[in-house]
Amino acid sequence: MTLKSGLIGCAALCGLAMTTQAFAACEKPLLYGDFVRSVCKEWPAYPGQTITATSQFESGFSASDSGPDGKYDLDLAVLSAGNAKPLATYHQSAAFVSDAFRLDDLEIDTARYKLTPDLRAFGLRVNFKGSSGPNPMDESWLSLYVKEGNTLRPVLERLVMYVYSGEWDTRCAGERANTVRTIEIGKTSSHGYADLIVKSVTTSMVGEGEGDACEVKSSTGKPVLTTLRYDGKRYGLPDGFKGVQ
CATH class of the missing domain: 2.30.39 (Alpha-1-antitrypsin; domain 1)
Structure with missing residues (x-):
């Protein structure tokens, strides 16, 4: 040591x-x-x-x-x-x-994650920041936990709630995009736990030119809804939704 x-x-x-x-x-x-x-x-x-x-x-x-x-x-x-x-x-x-993909901060999320009539989860958001200016990469992950006796159990792990990435010259030219996700409690349930409705909204930015001639165009896509279902142990995540290292 x-x-x-x-x-x-x-x-x-x-x-x-x-x-x-x-x-x-x-x-x-x-x-x-x-x-x-x-x-x-x-x-x-x-x-x-x-x-x-x-x-x-x-x-x-x-x-x-x-x-x-x-x-x-x-x-x-x-x-x-x-x-x-x-x-x-x-x-x-x-x-x-x-x-290089740095652990930056923790946040406790006490939104109304009511998974059953008698059970409410809390969230932990973990924020990461990339170290590259030309190739930015920031993410925020959400995990949900429920209290069972004297233990806390994860029921949702590393759902990417925010991601910002791209490739540009740090001044104007290049492409960047960010995706923001929110969660609503669904009216349906799976294995006794409420389904989670995830809304994803992606905004893209394209820059061209230099100095005063720099022009940045942005566009926001239509919201995409994804349903997460509990499998008896945890909520499954589609490809691209789970933070990995």
């Missing part, structure tokens, strides 16, 4: 211990930096409960001299106000890879 990775490991473990109470109160986490992303949010559907998410440099993995490139674990928890002991947790080792 390198000195850098040893210090990171110590900081992560010590920091996590200190942030448990802060998370319970949904205060700003004490542990946040190049090697850690953490966030907490109160869950409006369940007053008094808080959702926390932390993604930190994989334990035992040596950081490169160039920066925080490598694998990141994921820890989720649902906490009760005033009680540091989690009601439910989830851990995934090596959940993400951060390199």
Whole structure:
């Protein structure tokens, strides 16, 4: 283990211990930096409960001299106000890879993901940013989790909700496009869970010329609706809908 990775490991473990109470109160986490992303949010559907998410440099993995490139674990928890002991947790080792396609941020999504009359999911959005100006690549992934006893279970994994990509000269000439997706709860269900209706809207941009003669034309396609159905374990995703690394 390198000195850098040893210090990171110590900081992560010590920091996590200190942030448990802060998370319970949904205060700003004490542990946040190049090697850690953490966030907490109160869950409006369940007053008094808080959702926390932390993604930190994989334990035992040596950081490169160039920066925080490598694998990141994921820890989720649902906490009760005033009680540091989690009601439910989830851990995934090596959940993400951060390199030229960089892990940028985490967001907790508490929209009304009502999958059954008595069950509501929450979402985790993971944002990535590419490092190339001429070949931009940004994405945001959404995963949904449900509480089952003292565990959290993923029922939807890595649905790409936003993607921006292209090839251009960083000034004008070239092509770029972005796709934005939204989710609605369907009126039909599969294996007891509501179907999810995903609306995708893509906007394309084409630039030509240089300087004052630069002309950019944009066009937005018609919305495309896609139905996601639960197979008894999770929602299946069509080709091109799932974030990969």
